[in-house]
Amino acid sequence: MSLLIVGSVALDTVITPFxxxxxxxxxxxxxxxxxxxYFNQPRIVAVVGEDFPEEHVxxxxxxxxxxxxxxxxxxxxxxxxxxxxxxxxxxxxxxTHLNVFEHFHPKxxxxxxxxxxxxxxxxxxxxxxxVLDQIxxxxxxxxxxxxxxxxxxxxxxxxxxxRVDAIVLNDSEARELAREPNLARAARKIHDMxxxxxxxxxxxxxxxxxxxxxxxxxxxxxxxxxNDPTGAGDSFAGGFMGYLSRVGKxxxxxxxxxxxxxxxxxxxxxxLFGVDRLLSLSEEEISSRYQDFQEIxxxxx
Amino acid sequence: MSLLIVGSVALDTVITPFxxxxxxxxxxxxxxxxxxxYFNQPRIVAVVGEDFPEEHVxxxxxxxxxxxxxxxxxxxxxxxxxxxxxxxxxxxxxxTHLNVFEHFHPKxxxxxxxxxxxxxxxxxxxxxxxVLDQIxxxxxxxxxxxxxxxxxxxxxxxxxxxRVDAIVLNDSEARELAREPNLARAARKIHDMxxxxxxxxxxxxxxxxxxxxxxxxxxxxxxxxxNDPTGAGDSFAGGFMGYLSRVGKxxxxxxxxxxxxxxxxxxxxxxLFGVDRLLSLSEEEISSRYQDFQEIxxxxx
Numbered sequence: 001m002s003l004l005i006v007g008s009v010a011l012d013t014v015i016t017p018f019x020x021x022x023x024x025x026x027x028x029x030x031x032x033x034x035x036x037x038y039f040n041q042p043r044i045v046a047v048v049g050e051d052f053p054e055e056h057v058x059x060x061x062x063x064x065x066x067x068x069x070x071x072x073x074x075x076x077x078x079x080x081x082x083x084x085x086x087x088x089x090x091x092x093x094x095x096t097h098l099n100v101f102e103h104f105h106p107k108x109x110x111x112x113x114x115x116x117x118x119x120x121x122x123x124x125x126x127x128x129x130x131v132l133d134q135i136x137x138x139x140x141x142x143x144x145x146x147x148x149x150x151x152x153x154x155x156x157x158x159x160x161x162x163r164v165d166a167i168v169l170n171d172s173e174a175r176e177l178a179r180e181p182n183l184a185r186a187a188r189k190i191h192d193m194x195x196x197x198x199x200x201x202x203x204x205x206x207x208x209x210x211x212x213x214x215x216x217x218x219x220x221x222x223x224x225x226x227n228d229p230t231g232a233g234d235s236f237a238g239g240f241m242g243y244l245s246r247v248g249k250x251x252x253x254x255x256x257x258x259x260x261x262x263x264x265x266x267x268x269x270x271x272l273f274g275v276d277r278l279l280s281l282s283e284e285e286i287s288s289r290y291q292d293f294q295e296i297x298x299x300x301x
Numbered sequence: 302m303s304l305l306i307v308g309s310v311a312l313d314t315v316i317t318p319f320x321x322x323x324x325x326x327x328x329x330x331x332x333x334x335x336x337x338x339y340f341n342q343p344r345i346v347a348v349v350g351e352d353f354p355e356e357h358v359x360x361x362x363x364x365x366x367x368x369x370x371x372x373x374x375x376x377x378x379x380x381x382x383x384x385x386x387x388x389x390x391x392x393x394x395x396x397t398h399l400n401v402f403e404h405f406h407p408k409x410x411x412x413x414x415x416x417x418x419x420x421x422x423x424x425x426x427x428x429x430x431x432v433l434d435q436i437x438x439x440x441x442x443x444x445x446x447x448x449x450x451x452x453x454x455x456x457x458x459x460x461x462x463x464r465v466d467a468i469v470l471n472d473s474e475a476r477e478l479a480r481e482p483n484l485a486r487a488a489r490k491i492h493d494m495x496x497x498x499x500x501x502x503x504x505x506x507x508x509x510x511x512x513x514x515x516x517x518x519x520x521x522x523x524x525x526x527x528n529d530p531t532g533a534g535d536s537f538a539g540g541f542m543g544y545l546s547r548v549g550k551x552x553x554x555x556x557x558x559x560x561x562x563x564x565x566x567x568x569x570x571x572x573l574f575g576v577d578r579l580l581s582l583s584e585e586e587i588s589s590r591y592q593d594f595q596e597i598x599x600x601x602x
Contacts, residue, residue, distance in 0.1 A: 181387065183505075183523070188525075204484075206506075206507075206518070215596075216599075216600070217520030217521070219507075219520070220518070222509070222516050224483060224485045253602070257600050294600075297518060297598045300595060
């Protein structure tokens with residue numbers, strides 16, 4: 001079934017203790033779409049500037065990403081720059097230049113308006129709502145968000161949460177959104193806010209999934225070397241939504257499996273700088289790592 | 302098969318945001334033995350003072366704990382006092398009075414020397430080694446340790462690690478012992494130090510188990526209310542060793558199941574103050590929570 005991602009396409013400059021990436025292809029929609037491309041042909045709605053390199057467009061095309069919704073705005077492409085220390089869970093943003101992204105309003109091509117699976121990447125909740133107003137009868141909507149919107153746009157975010165099927169956020173965001181340190185209780189509060197599927201990413205500690213009636217815990221893959229954590233969360237979301245849209249199901253078991261596929265794609269993504277690893281994957285590598293997750297969690301035959 | 306624990310029996314004074322315990326029954330061997338008592342009749346080697354209340358002895362006897370190795374020393378019982386804030390992962394030690402524990406040298410009753418399963422609770426590594434010198438042909442030895450010994454007694458600890466089958470420690474201890482922040486690599490370094498089964502407890506993030514050839518990740522139980530985290534690690538170890546000694550196996554699958562049973566006992570232990578929850582458990586509650594762990598981790602039928 002069809003899959004739509006609305007988010008950012010950016011030029012990332014990233015420094016980690018293990019190397020540096022300069023104005024590389026990045027952004028939430030990019031990581032999402034590349035990860036999802038192993039399951040489906042995702043549709044992107046995003047904006048880039050006139051300076052966006054043609055080679056990056058070709059990279060996305062090579063992975064069969066549908067770019068009819070990629071707008072070219074007047075001005076320069078969104079640029080983000082960040083630095084990681086040896087604790088790769090912590091990063092400093094060195095610079096954010098929104099450029100064309102500053103006045104972005106997502107406009108869905110006609111064909112995209114009937115997309116069945118929709119992921120609202122981390123943009124202003126009012127823009128996420130604008131996307132929903134252009135969509136008719138989706139089967140499954142999930143959204144991301146971030147601390148800035150939780151702190152400053154709680155009302156719009158509350159409106160959004162009522163209209164999505166699932167929210168994907170990290171543990172500190174879940175605690176802040178629910179104003180509750182205990183994650184199980186935080187998830188319950190988010191259910192009460194109107195979203196019944198809460199997926200909480202914990203980085204190296206894996207991922208939790210709460211519905212009002214069930215709980216699932218996925219481990220992290222025990223990576224011995226991580227080169228660049230940028231885009232891990234978006235790769236997770238891409239693998240997650242990619243799998244769901246391929247099987248066309250949203251029951252509890254499908255979502256659990258999708259979380260494992262999301263974890264698989266995220267674990268690959270961080271092995272190399274930028275999107276490099278997401279360009280070189282094979283079906284065999286993905287299914288082999290999925291089997292590793294089965295082995296990692298097995299305790300009853 | 303027989304199970305021996307060597308560790309501390311103490312009087313604990315604990316303050317959490319949810320209540321207070323004054324000179325309550327505590328200590329690593331106590332929590333261990335009570336948790337293990339749901340699987341076996343553990344033998345305790347420890348020391349208490351002349352002031353140790355008879356009612357605490359009765360509590361242990363009621364749970365069928367074998368107290369032939371519980372020495373009564375000249376002086377007062379080991380006392381520990383600690384305080385937890387709202388982040389129950391952090392605690393401040395308010396006071397430690399070793400008393401009779403200061404000059405403790407474990408002496409195993411004759412019958413205990415052929416114990417098949419042995420757990421060396423967190424005491425000085427030289428004392429842990431003294432225990433091993435008194436044991437003949439055990440089937441499985443596991444040990445705990447702590448940051449103080451890692452920092453100050455690295456040589457003795459290195460000697461110990463070569464002589465145990467498994468080490469159970471928390472994530473910060475594993476990082477410090479291996480001098481390596483990545484837990485997968487830290488585990489590999491501990492394998493290289495001579496111990497092939499490394500079990501790393503991560504509190505609210507569950508538990509990891511590494512051998513040179515396999516990896517297992519166990520989730521934490523999603524508790525919504527924790528009253529007193531004291532003894533969680535020892536309860537884990539007690540459930541873990543209790544299960545192994547009951548089934549008399551130490552293969553990879555048995556250890557994975559034992560880790561789940563350890564997690565079950567730890568999750569119960571923290572629900573009430575001190576050892577209270579470990580005194581009121583039923584077989585049904587334990588097997589029901591074990592099934593919850595199966596449900597929490599299931600993603601392939």
